[in-house]
Amino acid sequence: MIKKAINFQVSSKHINSWIVFMEPSVFLPMLTVSKILGGTWVGGTCEINQDYIRVYANKLNKVFLNDFKELLIPLNDIKNIELEKGFMSNIIIISFGNTLIKIRCFKANKFMQDIKDLIKEAS
Numbered sequence: 001m002i003k004k005a006i007n008f009q010v011s012s013k014h015i016n017s018w019i020v021f022m023e024p025s026v027f028l029p030m031l032t033v034s035k036i037l038g039g040t041w042v043g044g045t046c047e048i049n050q051d052y053i054r055v056y057a058n059k060l061n062k063v064f065l066n067d068f069k070e071l072l073i074p075l076n077d078i079k080n081i082e083l084e085k086g087f088m089s090n091i092i093i094i095s096f097g098n099t100l101i102k103i104r105c106f107k108a109n110k111f112m113q114d115i116k117d118l119i120k121e122a123s
Contacts, residue, residue, distance in 0.1 A: 001049045002114050007041040008055055009102040046103060048115055050122050051075060053094070055101065071101065075122045083112055 042061050047054040056070035073096050080095040090108035092115070094101050105111055 001047060002111075002118070003045060003047045004105055004111055005043075005058075006046045006055070006103045006105040007043050008046075008104070010040050010042050041104065046105075046111075048118055050118060053078075053115070055103070073101070075119050078119060081112055081115060081119075083108060 042057050044055060044057040044061060052075060053073040054070055055073070073094065077096045078094060080093075082093050082095075084091040084093055084102075086104060086108075089104050089106050092103045092105070092108050092112045094103065094115070103111075
């Protein structure tokens with residue numbers, strides 16, 4: 001398993017699409033949508049194993065987003081992974097289902113390659 005501190009982009013559009021993707025296994029309450037306005041970057045953690053990518057907010061952000069649940073992305077549902085140049089750190093864009101998640105972290109190139117390697121191993 002790989003575990004990394006990240007920031008991930010959350011917007012009402014993303015959350016609405018994640019809700020559809022995650023039903024019924026994991027669910028992000030609609031109250032979260034009203035608390036998060038247009039493209040907020042949330043500090044959290046990304047864990048990757050042979051089956052899925054798990055993204056969740058850190059303890060401080062859970063206080064402000066008290067009903068925010070984790071996002072689980074099965075590796076076999078990932079359609080594309082690409083890198084976008086950022087100012088301080090690059091951004092990994094993971095497309096899955098009919099939605100995406102943006103993850104910002106240091107050493108994003110290596111982290112993206114680690115994700116791709118695990119997807120290859122899983123398939």
